[in-house]
Amino acid sequence: VEEVLTEADLKLDGVRLNIRMIAEELRGEDLHQFHRAFTPGIQEYVEAVSFHHFIRHRTLISLEEINTKLVFIKEPEAKRRTLSSIALSE
Known part of the structure; x- marks a missing residue:
């Protein structure tokens, strides 16, 4: 079970990266x-994170815990990593 949860962690990190890229694109x-375009994806993400948290901890995750992983601070251009640069570095 732990192996599956670890794999799910990696996949959720990838989803968060995609959400971050969308957030940066929509900044300003x-x-x-655009909310009708991205709201269903956010809902699916919340469901996945909630299920993952419940399986791992046997407790419900709070909305605040979910939101803390979806707050993105804008990085300087030199430090910004794109999905392709991360994929190439692995």
């Missing part, structure tokens, strides 16, 4: 214009 935009 009117989110109401």
Whole structure:
């Protein structure tokens, strides 16, 4: 079971990276214009994280815990890593 949860951790990290890229793309935009495009994906992410947390800890995760992993601080251009640069470094 631990092996499956570890693999799920890696996949959830990839999803968070994609969400971060979307957040950066929409920075400064009117989110109401795009919310129908990304809301279903966020809902699926919350379900996956909730299930993963429950399987690992046998407790429910709080919304605050979920949100802490979805707060992104803008990095300088030199430090920003793209999905392709991360894939190439592995």
